[in-house]
Amino acid sequence: MTYSTIPINTPLTDSLSLRIPFDSCEILDKRLTSYTCVYYESLEQIDAELHPPKPIIITMNGITIRISLSDILIKDFKKNTEKLTKFINLTVSAKLLKSHYFDGINKDNIYSLYREFMRFEVFKCTFDTFLDGYCSDVDICVNRYVNHPNTFLDILRSVFSQSGTRQKYAHLINKPENLGLTFNNRNFAKPSLPFVKFYFKEWELYTKSAEFFNIYLADIYGNEIKNLTRIECTIKNYMHKKRLSKFNIMDDFKTLREFLELPQDQLLNFVKFSVESYIINKARIKSPDLSPTDFIIYELIQNSVIKGYSYEAIILLLNGFKGSTPEATKVAKSRMKKKVTELYDLLIHRDIKIESKSIHNNHIIEYLNFIGIKT
Secondary structure, three states: OOOOOOOOOOEEEEEEEEEEEHHHOEEOOHHHOOOEOOEEOOOOEEOOOOEOOOOEEEEEOOEEEEEEEEEEEEEEOOOOEEEEEEEEEEEEEHHHHHHHHHHOOOOOOHHHHHHHHHHOOOEEOOHHHHHOOEEEEEEEEEEEEOOOHHHHHHHHHHHHHOOHHHHHHEEEEEEOOEEEEEEOOOOOOEOOEOOEEEEOHHHHHHOOOHHHHHHHHHHHHHHHHOOEEEEEEEEOOHHHHHHHHHOOOOOOOOEHHHHHOOOHHHHHHHHHHHHHOOOOOOOOOOOOOOOHHHHHHHHHHHHHHHOOOOHHHHHHHHHHOOOOOHHHHHHHHHHHHHHHHHHHHHHHHHOHHHHHHOOOOHHHHHHHHHOOOOO
């Protein structure tokens, strides 16, 4: 058995949609362009109504390839004209890299992906035509490790809690062998509220992608996938790309060739920017109208919670107090505990973000800081 290293904290391209002009290709499999009709087996009759060509679906070893046609209205702004243009649509997935799956789609391996599509013998085009195809629905991902699934669950709960009013777009999943958090839906996502997905990659490879993993990855990566997580965000369409360019997150691109030239730091900026779209950052809470003594206790509690102390850890500080008599000590501790509890509850109930911090450890905070969430 050989072992390899999975790229960590590095933005990778997991998949993308590619539209290649139909007129620039040669069709080899006539199913791609043939209209279809319905055959009723029990009646031994054929419905005379013709339907548009169906996508060609190719499945092999846990990899699914979809090749289809579309007609898109293309605007020529210089000539102020519109033309209905036919394209061949491809979903280009990193899974086509097989044992090099964790490299992601990049300019160094794009030719091998081009060759894979040519081997399917559905259509034929030049490599330049392939590179000049229009690129959209790009999934950018980042792999990161945690020390335990429960740690990842705490991270997801924290992200969820900090989404504030945008929690309506969130879906937290906590099931055996399925742990994740998604924001929005691929079909309904828009530039300001993109599709974002956190998931426990180890479990996903063992379940949903088990066939692919066992054939191409198991002997190479061994235990490298243990406690592996992934953050995945989608660049949806033309308007989304324009927005990213407007906010100086990423250079605008149209073609696959242009996308592959984007620097790594822009891809990472995109991931962080996407996650931040759902985070409601709050300023430090101002102390309510308290007495001078309560004000100091309140502020000290807030500082302690931000640094990672739990309620139990703060209460333990009272054990060091000793009064003039055992009875006086007992009464004073009871009063102090009541006061600390009241102020702690006041703080926590005023801000769910503070509540989430009270259970964080350094590993969780480091993960959140990496994706741009302030702690």
